[in-house]
Amino acid sequence: MTKTNYFLLLLITSLLFACKTNQTIVNAPIIEEDILDTMVVSAPAIDPEVEESYELDVYRASATRELDILHTKLEIAFDWEKQHVLGKAYLTFKPYFYATQYAVLDAKVFDIHSITMNGKTLAYEYDEQKLKIDLAKVYTRNDTIDIIIDYTAKPNEGPSGGSSAILSDKGLFFINPLGEGSKPQQIWTQGETENSSRWFPTVDKPNERCSQEIYVTVEGRFQTLSNGKLISSKDNENGTRTDYWKQDKPHAPYLFMLGVGEYAVVKDKWKSIPLMYYVEPAFEKDAKKIFNHTPEMLQFFSDKLQYPYPWDKYAQIICRDYVSGAMENTGAVVFGEFAQKSSRELLDSNNDDIVAHELFHHWFGDLVTCESWSNLTLNEGFATYSEYMWREYKYGKANAERKRLQDLNGYLMSAGQQGYHDLIDFEYGNRENMFDGHSYNKGGLIVHMLRQYVGDDAFFSALNKYLTSHEYTDVEAHELRLAFEDTTGEDLNWFFNQWFYDKGHPILEIEYIKDTTDKVVYIDMAQVQDPDDFPAIFQFEVHPRLYYPSGKVETYDFFINEREQSLTIEVLGDEMPSAVVFDGTHDLLAVIKEERSDEEHFNLFKYSDEYEDKYLALKAMKNNDQYKAAFALALKDDSKEIRSLGIGNADKEMHGKTLEKIALNDPSSANRAKALKKIKDVSIARKLITTDSSYQVIGIALEIINRNDKAEGLEIANKLTQEYYKPLISKIASIYAGTKEEKYLSFFEDNLSEVGLFDFFSFMQQYEKVAMAASKESMLRTAKVLQSIAQEKSSNYFKKYATTNCIKKMLQKLEKASDENDVEHTRIVSEMTEIMYDIVGNSTDKRLKSAFSEFTTP
Structure with a gap:
């Protein structure tokens, strides 16, 4: 699973809740070993009045296997209005080892209508989390058991939770269930970690696995997706259609997937494996670019692992309001809407990382699963x-x-x-x-x-x-x-x-000593991590590199297994190295503290081909004019990554002309945007905003123009809204917010449901600026608009929090300006207060209730 912008969410969560110098080496204590005649160990006397308290350490064991589910067959339909799953589960299982008369399944917030075996009704106990079924007799591991459970799952009811990585644990999500407005009507699932049991009964643990069949009935206009192959589609007399998906190979319950929506399905192929790309119809022509390189990745990973892709098909689907980044459901991968981009947007950022990540899971995670x-x-x-x-x-x-x-x-x-x-x-x-x-x-x-x-x-x-x-x-x-x-x-x-079984990483202090007389390089290494927190000594292989003025590079191999260690390298030939790097191949997971002169940094930049060497060298020389020649070299490097380093560290005055050329002509749109942001040239910005193909460049150009002339920036922003402006929505929102003019509230209202999760907070900050400057009547109208988002069952917690918090701020502003004689003002304050109580009081999300606890009881 990919957690897109995980660290952004981590930050949001924390905001919601709150010349060469000598390097000093920290020496480890010297341990002396003596042979002693007698050892006396003294301990405090035991106080009989003090009770000893003993507790086992926390240990998160793998789930005990009591049942082995062999196969799951589901018949699924939906009540969109109630947001219920109408299901019938056919489960085939056996006792894992020990004989039992009972089967205990995970089934969270269901209505259980009946449970039968061979036509006979079975008794059961149910607490809305665990379903304990009496099988009427004892079965052994040699027996195979078949039962049928008729149920209704209610994923939007009952307690809800989530985390900064997976924002909701509802398992199955109805998006725009009543089909209102322009947002697509969708259903999709998110099983990880243990949330598949929100929509079908199972043993919801990662060490369980079974094969599956799913019959899903939907309106004829919808496409469906699930694991395995689509075996058949049957049109029903009432205008619905039943699709039958089947996967013979077993996988974990959290990987079960179901998707429903009005999609364009673009087909492709790798060898005999069908590939399918599910996108909204407007992006049909871009689908293969959205999931670019999928066939090539399948070939690359299959070759590297010498293990061909093991599943029936490979489908990828875009889902609205998705609660994470992406999810590796077997052969049916879900991506958040951030991945759905036009071909022009993809010029700035492709989806290679996330596509590769989810595909590789099909070996590491789906084929072989953590227990x-x-x-x-x-x-x-x-x-x-x-x-x-x-x-x-x-x-x-x-x-x-x-x-x-x-x-x-x-x-x-x-x-x-x-x-x-x-x-x-x-x-x-x-x-x-x-x-x-x-x-x-x-x-x-x-x-x-x-x-x-x-x-x-x-x-x-x-x-x-x-x-x-x-x-x-x-x-x-x-x-x-x-x-x-x-x-x-x-x-x-x-x-x-x-x-794997300890924490932390080495923190290394490195000192380089060059003995020109004896032609020797000494590298003194000390591990200085706190032994109370991390292992005192990490063992690792390291490959120091020596870089020479002639361009020669030498790499040496050492193994570190002491807290302090001195490495000695005899220099061959007449010349001494210009630069030395302890971790020459940059493989170590370590924090390395080392001192070099700017001259050595310049030599390192000049002679090393390693990205990290150049990165560290340019960063270190940033404020030394004597070595600014390095930045000129970086700006002209063949590697776009090195050019990017040069742009980030270059001096605007010294390298202005080169930066202008990069802004206008670099093949990398990221470099063009970075260079333009560095020089902040209004005339170049005006040129690029009409000629550059990159939305990233246009966004930076718009910022520069608006900073120079707000009227001009506003005029351009208004023109841009007449085109496809989704990639620029945050930039335009910022310009409109700067005016604080009430007329722009409609822009924010129109786009509220279209903004993706990771743009939502910045969008709401701008929306709030306009709303807070509006009339009290407009504030109330805005509060009602935001209330619909805060109370939408399919909204994730972060959207609910942001919208509710905006209403609270408007209410606080009105309360401060309250006038007992202003009847209309009092009415609006009262109505907005009721909105807050309605949102918080009716929420099932304990996080929202905690954040706005003053509104839980009127």
Whole structure:
């Protein structure tokens, strides 16, 4: 699963709730070992009055297997008005090992109409979460049991929750269920983590798996999507249609998927595997570009793993108001609407990362599934690393290394805000918390280090062994380790113990010493991480590099297994190196503190081909005019990634002409936009806003023009709204908000339901500025518009919070200006207060109730 803009949501959540210098080396304590005659250990005397309290540590065990579900067949229809699922489940299962008379299933907020076996009614107990069925006799693991459950699922009823990664746990979502306005009418599911049991009864755990059939009945105008193959479509006499989807290969319940909506379905093919792209009709012509490179990715990953794509088909679908980034439902991947872009929008940002991520899950996550959420990184770490693999193959090493550096910084930021924990975390507070910078970013970084340590041949051979040995089963991290040990012949407990079963990372202080007399380079390394928080000593392989004035590069191999270690490299030949890099290949997950002079940074930039070396060198030399020549070199580099580094660090006055050329002509729209933002040239902005194909460039140009002349900016914004302006909606909203003119409220109202999740908060901030400056009558009208979003059952928590908070702010402003003699003002305040009580009092979301607790009781 991809958590798009995870760190943006993390930030939003936190806002809602609140010349060469010598590097000092921190020395580890010296441990002396003596042979002692006698050891005396003293302890405080035991106070008999004080009671000892003993408790086991938290341990999140894998779910105990009591049942083994073999097959699930569902007959599904919908009551759109009530937002109910009308279902009949045919379950085939057996006791996992021990004989039993009872079957306990997850079924959250259902109406159970009947449960039968062979035509006979079965007794049951039900508490709206667990369904305990009396099978009327004891069955053993040699018996196969078939039951039928007739039920109604009510995913919008009962308690609701979610997290910053997966915003709602309702499992199945009705979008615009009454078909009002322009928003598409849709149904889609989100099973991860354990929410498939919101729409069908099952054992909702990641270590369960079964095959499936789904018969789904919908209006004839709708397309449907589910796992497996579409076997048949039958038109019914009442104008509905029943589609029959079947998947023979078993997978986990959280991967069950159902999608319904008015879609254009664009078909493609890779070898014998059907490919389908579900997009809204307006984007039919762009569908293959939206999911660009899907066939090539299938080939690339199948070749790398020497394991062909294992499922019946591969479909990708865009869903409105999706509660996360994307989800790897087997052969039926869901993407949020942010991925649905026109061909022109795709010039600025393609969907390669997220498409690769979800596709790679079909081996790591779907074929081989983590047995518990503690082991989530076995799914997400590999999927995150697939983004690096694809970039390395398709766009080159610099592009991939930029991604690795972003992942490293993302992990450090996430851990800094939320704390460090073991990668395989058996002590999490909530399973949703596992979807963080550890399971994703750190997991991918560790997979990269494992690859570099064993080498490509062994790495991909071990992955093949892991997949073939555990296909269609659940796994834990030790099974990954054993696959690598069986392949390489090496005991790798040391690697897995420190990286998978412990927390943190090495913090390294590095000092470089060049002895020109003896022609020796010394690298003094000290691990300075706090031993109370992280392992005192991390073991790792490192490859220092020496860069010479002649252009020669030498790489050396060392293994670090001490807290302090000095590496000695004898220089061959007459010349001394111009620059030395401890982690020369930039593979380590570590924070490295090292000091270099600007001259050494310049040499590093000049002689190294590594993206991270150039990045660090340019950043370090930014304020030293003596080495500004490096920025001129960067701005003319063949690599767009290096040019981007140059733009970010270049001096506007010194490199203005080159930056202008980049703004006008660079092949990369991101670089054009970045250069334009740097120079802030109004005349160039005016030219680009009418000639550039990139919305990103146009958006920056609009900002520059508006900052220079607000009347001109407003005129251009008004013209842009006559075209397709969705990619510019935030820029236009900001300009309209700057006027604080009431007439622009209609713009915000018209676009409120069209703004995607990750633009919604900035959009609401601008909307709020206009609303707060409006008349009290318009404030009330705005409050009613926002109330519809806040109370829409399919709205996620963040949208509900933002709209409710805006109403609260308008109410507070009116209350401060209250006048007892102004009857109309008093009426509006009273009506707006009632709106707040209605929203909060009728909400089932405990987070919303907590955030606005003063409005829970009138």
